Amino acid sequence: MEPVDGIDARLLAALGEEPRATVVALAERLGLARNTVQARLTRLEERGVLGDFARRIDPAALGHPLRAYVTTRVDQRRLAEVTEALARIPEVVEVVGLAGDDDLLVQVVARDADALYTIAGSLLAVPGVERTSTALVMRQLVPFRLDPLLERRAGT
Secondary structure, three states, rough: OOOOOHHHHHHHHHHHHHOOOHHHHHHHOOOOHHHHHHHHHHHHHHHOOOOOOHHOOOHHHOOOEEEEEEEEEEEEEEEEEEHHHHHHHOOOOEEOOOOOOEEEEEEEOOOHHHHHHHHHHHHOOOOOOEEEEEEEEEOOOOOOOHHHHHHHHHHO
């Protein structure tokens, strides 16, 4: 993916501060023409720079306050099958491939400890999963953020 330029970085930072801002409000704030802002937003969406809105929703608001990361080792010949099976488990909110001893890092959410135990068992029961290790998130110390990178890219 091609990196965003300074203007796009400023636009993304403004959206981060005020996600519901109109194109006109963003244009005024950044000192750009409305058409320029609209065209840049469209291009950012088409390039996949702007992520899914669901990422902003707190799973606790959906009744799933517990979060855990599950490192997973899989039979490499069944990686696609394992990935598809994990995607069918509603409590699996993200799966990333890893380099190293483990193959996948699976982020899960749960209602409570009993539900987390059941989810962990479901992951282990997926054909092709060889072993898992679950780490419960106790507290988020640095929330997901991109503002420092946006500021650097924007030159501010």
